[in-house]
Amino acid sequence: MNKDMQELLDEARDVASKAYAPYSGFKVGSALRLSDGKIISGCNVENASYSLSICAERSAIFKAISEGRKDITALAIWVDSDKIFPPCGACRQVIYEFAPEIPIWYANENETVKTTMQELLPGAFML
Numbered sequence: 781m782n783k784d785m786q787e788l789l790d791e792a793r794d795v796a797s798k799a800y801a802p803y804s805g806f807k808v809g810s811a812l813r814l815s816d817g818k819i820i821s822g823c824n825v826e827n828a829s830y831s832l833s834i835c836a837e838r839s840a841i842f843k844a845i846s847e848g849r850k851d852i853t854a855l856a857i858w859v860d861s862d863k864i865f866p867p868c869g870a871c872r873q874v875i876y877e878f879a880p881e882i883p884i885w886y887a888n889e890n891e892t893v894k895t896t897m898q899e900l901l902p903g904a905f906m907l
């Protein structure tokens with residue numbers, strides 16, 4: 781892994797500590813890189829009405845879009861848990877909307893996996 785990607789994963793790990801996850805206990809952080817090198821991060825935010833919760837990946841992507849930025853070049857996801865997981869289906873669809881070609885890294889303390897949207901969402905729906 782190169783230095784930029786390590787930095788992105790470190791950022792995802794930092795922001796995971798800000799997650800609000802009292803119901804699942806899964807604290808997730810996500811960080812995306814923009815074409816000028818800027819990093820935007822987001823964490824999962826849960827709610828007592830469970831379905832209102834937002835995942836870390838969508839949190840970061842919606843922040844970027846809200847700042848007028850769609851030039852996403854890479855995405856990192858960190859979960860503060862023994863169980864590692866790739867982005868959920870809803871997040872895959874949202875990542876695909878804005879960044880269908882980017883590398884995606886997901887990790888926890890023990891393991892780091894690199895993947896692509898082509899692998900995660902083959903035959904994606906798009907208008």
Ligand code: THU
Nearest residue numbers: 804806808824835836866867868
């Ligand atoms: N979660 C994420 O933040 N990203 C994913 O891709 C999968 C799940 C969060 C949502 C919820 O707060 C917790 O993890 C358990 O599902």
